[in-house]
Amino acid sequence: MTTRSRTAGPILLAATILVGLMAGTFFIFACAVMPALSRSEDRVFVQVMRDINDVIQNPLFLLAFMGALLLSAAAAWQSRAEPHRWWTWSGCAAYALVFLVTVVVNVPLNDQLASATGSATAARADFEDAWVAWNAVRAGLSVAGLGLLAAALTVRGRR
Structure with missing residues (x-):
């Protein structure tokens, strides 16, 4: 058994978990945090978003946010000759787009608000x-990425 094959399953699993955590984070903002804040007066909205944008920059969040990208890329690379490679590469690509949108759009908006x-x-x-x-x-x-990586785990588990 090669090093790649011994680590491939755990890396794919960890990538799937981290992408799932990020999907949950963005989902909860979409369906609860932002709708609740939309009911607030402008001053409260701005202050709470500034506070959120400040406290979310912590080691645990950054580990999940960056780890999801790095581990999904590692899983994609390790799967390049495997039957589940298209699922893994697609899941990695979906999360890479999440990362890109965050860096190019959401973070600059956060900085502008700050x-x-x-x-x-x-x-x-x-x-x-x-x-x-x-x-x-x-x-x-990120939900799509989670589903794709979960499919990769399923296909990988069938072999």
């Missing part, structure tokens, strides 16, 4: 709709 100096109403107007829409994209892509 540095906004005008009224809370203007800051919210420049932030909320775009952030919510792109978070929904992240939620959908």
